[in-house]
Amino acid sequence: MKIGLIQQANTANRSENVSKLELNIRACVEQGAELIVMQELHNGLYFCQTEDPAVFDLAETIPGPSTELFGRLAKELEVVLVLSLFEKRTAGLYHNTAVVVEKDGTIAGKYRKMHIPDDPAYYEKFYFTPGDLGFEPIQTSLGKLGVMVCWDQWYPEAARLMTMAGAEILIYPTAIGWESTDTDDEKLRQMMAWQIAQRAHAVANGTYVVACNRTGYEPDPSGITNGIQFWGNSFIAGPQGEILSQAPNEEEENLIIEIDLSRTETVRRMWPFFRDRRIDTYSELAKRWREE
Numbered sequence: 001m002k003i004g005l006i007q008q009a010n011t012a013n014r015s016e017n018v019s020k021l022e023l024n025i026r027a028c029v030e031q032g033a034e035l036i037v038m039q040e041l042h043n044g045l046y047f048c049q050t051e052d053p054a055v056f057d058l059a060e061t062i063p064g065p066s067t068e069l070f071g072r073l074a075k076e077l078e079v080v081l082v083l084s085l086f087e088k089r090t091a092g093l094y095h096n097t098a099v100v101v102e103k104d105g106t107i108a109g110k111y112r113k114m115h116i117p118d119d120p121a122y123y124e125k126f127y128f129t130p131g132d133l134g135f136e137p138i139q140t141s142l143g144k145l146g147v148m149v150c151w152d153q154w155y156p157e158a159a160r161l162m163t164m165a166g167a168e169i170l171i172y173p174t175a176i177g178w179e180s181t182d183t184d185d186e187k188l189r190q191m192m193a194w195q196i197a198q199r200a201h202a203v204a205n206g207t208y209v210v211a212c213n214r215t216g217y218e219p220d221p222s223g224i225t226n227g228i229q230f231w232g233n234s235f236i237a238g239p240q241g242e243i244l245s246q247a248p249n250e251e252e253e254n255l256i257i258e259i260d261l262s263r264t265e266t267v268r269r270m271w272p273f274f275r276d277r278r279i280d281t282y283s284e285l286a287k288r289w290r291e292e
Contacts, residue, residue, distance in 0.1 A: 001142055004028030004036040005255040007234040007247045009216025014044045022073060024254050029077045031256045035142055037082040039214040039234075040150050040175040041096070046214070046230075050222045051126040059088035067099055067107055075105030080140050082147055084173040086127070087112070096128045098147045098173055100138045109138035113149040114158065121179060121225050124151070137167035143261060146170045146207075153194075153211065157285065159201035168261055170201060174213040177230035191231050199241035206268040208259055209237045215250055239267040 006024045010017045021042060028036050041047070043066060047055045060066060066085050074081045080103055087097035087110075096113035112131030116124045135158055137144040146167025152158050153172040162170060176194060178187045195211075202209040215232035235246040236257050247253040268274065284290050 001261065002032045002034050002256060002258045003210060003236065004031070004033030005210065005212040005234045005236070005247070006036065006038050006042075007213060007215050007232055007251075007253050007255065008039060008042065009230075009252055010042070010045055010214065010218070012045055018043055018069070025073060025079070025081070026077065028254050028256060029079050031254075032258075033079065033256055035080045035082070035140075035145075037171055037210055037212045038084060038173060039212050040084045040173040041086060042084055042173070042214075045218050046175045046228065048124045048127060049121045049218070049220045049225070049228065051123050052221070055127065056088075056094065059086040059094050061089075062087050062097060062099055062110060063107060067101065071101050071105035071107070074101045074103060078103045080108070080142055080145075082145070082171055082173065084149060093129055094127055095131060096124065096149055097131075098149050098171075100140060100145055100147060103141055108140045109136075111136070111138065111147045111149070113152060115151040115155055117151045121220065121228055135161040135165060137162060137165050143168040148172055150174045150176065153198050153201075156201060156204060159205055159209075163205040163207055167207070168264065169208045169210060169259075170205070171210045172198065172212070174211055174234075175230065176213060177228040180226040180229060187231075191233060195233065195235065199237045199243070202237040202239055203241040203271075204273060206239045206271060206273065207264050208239060208261070211235055211237075215247075215252060239264050240271075 081101040083099040087095040098111045100108040102108040112133050114131040116128050118125040137146045144166045146162035198209050212234045214230045217229050219227040232249045236244045245257040247255050
């Protein structure tokens, strides 16, 4: 399977962002991509740097304008697309939702972000209700896709549950970056931790991991912080955690890589972690914390 990742810098002009995405999707398909992944909330700026009720006007229904637009494109190009949208279910109920669009333009399935951060410049709890669809892979013509979103990528439990449900590849649309006052050493530690955590998911589950991040600088509309420099570095890791391809920090790039899903079977025979799991001893994991 050939996978394309679109690492893009966005502006406040949503129509221009979407037009650029369309051009990048077409470019990926010209290079043979069958599955294309876009970054978290790819139609616009990462709006969670502030808490602003007016931003809810950006949300849309699923199905809705974006699934129709990208659905037509998927059907024309015969490609599977992974979208990341601000979903409105009803007044006062919104989600950060990934949608998989099949080659015929239909919606194959969706995933609502389960882990919602609430940190300086990442005030997502103001906007998003935690997901209620669980960790269920989405069946497509290319296989079962284990799609999650950004903050989910730090949780080994999520990756394990998605894999146990049959996901053949783990996919994370992402929006993560640095605050400009961080030192260079701290920036490197943060970026390396982000990558190591996801490479560990690949190793522990013997599967491929795809992380598609945005790049570019986006200011804080409130002026309280110095904004976010998204650190790019979108990558694909193999079942042993090996980096197969990686984009740069500050440049837009369409990353194209061919993967062989049969390697999962080969690696799991060599490292049979699922065989050796002591599931009879893991009940404490369902608790918030284990008290003495």
